[in-house]
Amino acid sequence: MVNKIRVLIVDDHSVVRKGLKMFLASNPSLEVCGEAESLRDAIRMIDKTNPDVIILDFKLPDGDGINGSITIKARFPDIKIIILTAYTEREMVIGAIRAGVDAYLLKDIESEEIIKTIIAVYEGKSVLDASVTEEVFSTLKVDNGNIKSKYNLSPQETKILEMIALGKVNKEIAEALSISDKTVRNYISNIFKKLNVSNRTEAASYWIRKTNIQ
Secondary structure, three states: OOOOEEEEEEOOOHHHHHHHHHHHHOOOOEEEEEEEOOHHHHHHHHHHHOOOEEEEOOEEOOEEHHHHHHHHHHHOOOOEEEEEEOOOOHHHHHHHHHOOOOEEEEOOOOHHHHHHHHHHHHOOOOEEOHHHHHHHHHOEEEOHHHHHHHHOOOHHHHHHHHHHHOOOOHHHHHHHHOOOHHHHHHHHHHHHHHHOOOOHHHHHHHHHHOEEEO
8 A cells, every 4th residue: 555544533532533643654554644523523534634434433422323424424534433433223223324433333342343444444345244234124124116216226135235234145045035146146246237336245335324213
């Protein structure tokens, strides 16, 4: 990687900021360009430091991750946002994703996974912490009519997309639908093309954005 990924850390706890900065700075692909303890400070720091990725705490003194993400994305749409939090409530996760965040991680995640996520979102991917994925997707229902009309997904493709979102592997999908693994792969390839996504995580993120809480 020629240019380092510039990262802005936004958290109201100085210990968390220092810890993040320490291990992020040890990676040659990353550069911590600034720290902020509130949304207000974060906006000011963005203008000064021009970050590529923001690591954003969900609860801050002057707002939350949802409002913060909406505000940041409105002014700086190209900046990637990673929510790093202890909150697993589905409403928070779904709200954050719909606000435009690129990743949602829990604070007990391994440090190396945070680095991988920073690189992934910088490259245009979406990431959800595995511990919240199943609960979130199990509470969602999709507007099938809207998806079919907009992306021309067949009923079978819609079923497979839902199963991808639930974390099912190709073998599980094939067994559930009584089709071969090769047929599943072909369906998934078509789904990716229609949704203009490149991997299962991006497809799953799309599914959340087009669903409603039951």
